[in-house]
């Protein structure tokens with residue numbers, strides 16, 4: 001399939017002055033390794049810590065000082081608020097308490113600075129040599145998670161390795177070797193030789209079903225698919241066809257079916273992916289509340305609500321986003337569209353509050369066919385457009401056109417990539433890796449603002465691109481265009 005003007009993140013498209021301003025307004029500490037003048041991530045300004053000598057401290061010392069300063073700040077906050085000290089112990093809370101802005105920043109700076117410091121201390125050759133071994137940690141975690149090892153003994157108790165071995169079909173030698181690799185990541189520990197106990201992270205594997213699904217989906221679906229991207233891109237260098245992705249090469253479905261169809265045929269695998277998505281969207285920076293909270297930069301549907309307007313939630317899964325919106329907006333109506341199978345699996349009623357449930361309609365609809373809900377006020381795509389390369393994404397948008405009334409809004413809720421170096425390093429790494437996941441599974445991609453603009457333009461000149469906004473601390477952006485057909 002021919003590629004349209006696919007300005008991939010490699011061929012950095014120039015942002016408009018407005019986009020530039022917006023990016024700057026939201027930008028955090030520059031991403032690691034992005035700029036020569038901001039060696040390895042933290043700008044020199046971000047590292048301005050007092051030095052006792054007249055010589056400016058080396059990068060290594062500046063990072064170490066920064067870590068100390070921010071760690072002291074974080075520790076003081078924890079103490080003042082009677083929060084437990086940070087630890088790997090199994091009984092600590094799995095999530096950070098909600099931190100005030102400045103303390104949250106300190107926490108993040110500790111993460112970036114310590115990562116950079118460790119890399120400096122490894123040196124270039126050793127850092128590079130072992131960077132490519134990360135997949136072996138994933139392999140070990142895959143084995144431990146798949147065989148449910150964390151659930152085989154209670155949290156708070158220890159177990160002898162041989163007793164643990166007796167509880168699993170996994171070969172004893174293989175259990176021990178996989179366990180000892182994940183232990184290097186703080187998942188389980190061995191307080192004395194052959195004695196195993198839980199840590200906070202292994203406890204999550206035992207008790208958090210969504211996390212177990214997240215690890216399973218990533219290590220059993222994405223990991224094999226990633227290992228086949230090279231085959232796929234060698235055979236089809238344009239890498240746009242959804243049925244020729246690394247996933248299709250890995251699972252023998254090339255030119256037969258896309259990933260979503262493969263999952264649709266396997267209830268267990270589909271359920272795992274669904275739960276994995278719940279885990280992801282409950283994670284920091286992805287919560288639904290960002291979209292809803294107008295004061296924090298979420299989308300304001302107030303005008304549409306006042307008029308009792310309709311939002312079509314396309315690829316809306318089992319309707320949980322529409323439910324959240326309907327709880328907030330008491331007059332709007334919602335149509336949730338997804339594959340017939342997904343719609344059939346939605347809860348009934350969709351919500352216990354009848355005032356919410358009665359305003360939500362569920363409908364089987366394939367977004368590769370013409371939109372059937374005419375004259376709605378909003379057509380909404382969350383985590384949909386990034387699943388498709390440009391030719392498919394343009395088709396999805398074009399399928400809306402016969403249904404659109406003048407002024408209809410098309411809202412996309414996805415990542416929006418900024419220029420390299422403008423994100424907080426944690427976000428930058430996560431969003432770039434999500435871009436690789438999209439490539440791996442679906443030959444799809446995350447997009448920049450300019451790429452979203454091009455997408456709408458390729459669908460029709462009558463889409464007026466309104467721009468991109470991003471709620472504070474949220475990783476996802478809100479991308480909007482309005483349908484304004486040209487006068488004949």
Ligand SMILES: C[S@@+](CC[C@H](N)C(=O)[O-])C[C@H]1O[C@@H](n2cnc3c(N)ncnc32)[C@H](O)[C@@H]1O
Nearest residue numbers: 260315316317338339342365366367368382383
């Ligand atoms: C990544 S999920 C996003 C779900 C939801 N919008 C959210 O925010 O979590 C993609 C959704 O698209 C649906 N989907 C995939 N292909 C579709 C198609 N051709 N037509 C309609 N829905 C489709 C899937 O069933 C799935 O629910």
